[in-house]
Amino acid sequence: MRILLRLLLVAALVLPALPARAGQPLHIAFPEFWPFFSQAEGGKVVGFFHDIVTEALERRLGVPVIWECYPWVRCQERVRDGRSDAMITAPTAERALYADTHPTPFYRKDLVVFAAPDHPRLAEIRALRSVDDILRGGFSVVTYIGNGWSKEHLAGVGIPVTETSCFECVWPMVAARRADLVVEWPKAAWPAIRHCGLADRVVETAAVLDSMPFHLFIAKNSPHVGLLGPFEQAIGAMRADGTLERILAAY
Numbered sequence: 001m002r003i004l005l006r007l008l009l010v011a012a013l014v015l016p017a018l019p020a021r022a023g024q025p026l027h028i029a030f031p032e033f034w035p036f037f038s039q040a041e042g043g044k045v046v047g048f049f050h051d052i053v054t055e056a057l058e059r060r061l062g063v064p065v066i067w068e069c070y071p072w073v074r075c076q077e078r079v080r081d082g083r084s085d086a087m088i089t090a091p092t093a094e095r096a097l098y099a100d101t102h103p104t105p106f107y108r109k110d111l112v113v114f115a116a117p118d119h120p121r122l123a124e125i126r127a128l129r130s131v132d133d134i135l136r137g138g139f140s141v142v143t144y145i146g147n148g149w150s151k152e153h154l155a156g157v158g159i160p161v162t163e164t165s166c167f168e169c170v171w172p173m174v175a176a177r178r179a180d181l182v183v184e185w186p187k188a189a190w191p192a193i194r195h196c197g198l199a200d201r202v203v204e205t206a207a208v209l210d211s212m213p214f215h216l217f218i219a220k221n222s223p224h225v226g227l228l229g230p231f232e233q234a235i236g237a238m239r240a241d242g243t244l245e246r247i248l249a250a251y
Helices: 002-017 048-060 072-081 122-126 131-137 148-153 170-175 186-195 225-241 243-249
Strands: 026-030 065-069 086-089 107-115 141-144 161-164 182-184 203-219
Touching: 026 048, 026 072, 048 065, 048 225, 048 243, 072 086, 072 203, 107 122, 107 186, 122 203, 131 203, 141 170, 141 182, 148 203, 161 170, 170 182, 170 186, 182 186, 186 203, 203 225, 225 243
Parallel strands: 026 065, 026 086, 141 161
Antiparallel strands: 086 203, 107 182, 107 203
């Protein structure tokens, strides 16, 4: 009963706050990045970011969502240029120039160090505990184009970073020791590593460098930007009633 009353209170606060154009579709640009989101056969979108945002926006706030799949760099360009309304990503100073977001992340992912098992400095890599350790050790990193966290937190402090054209492309690079390490989320990394046939040529260390927060970003010039407050409240209600945990557990 207490949870029901809390949800009714949230609904009473959220519904009057919805923008006048809430009935119009919100266009979200997203990349192929399992298990966050992926486009299956027939164009159906699956993944736990898709499920969380669909539950919050469509089911709880009554806002229809259209999911648009593009390479990650184009997703960001489309939101910046006003061709898509929104994207789901981590906050950076650059993204804050053209899009707004809500205060509390709805998900966090651990960023872990990966390397080649035959790297001559593997013991040092396993001992890394911070970005400063990477910089002091003189290590190089490979990542994919459009990785804002890497651009701001690694390249931004002077760490040599090589960018590849796609997420899966980083793993052959680190396996061949064309860069010293990768900083990535294990749940997305391992499906890609196995798909590349490199499960025995890449090793996951115990070095967790950061926890990346994920938010819904809506373009400043989008008529839907007023949804951010109601979205934050809907996510809070989903966390309180167990819906968020159930969605994540399914993956």
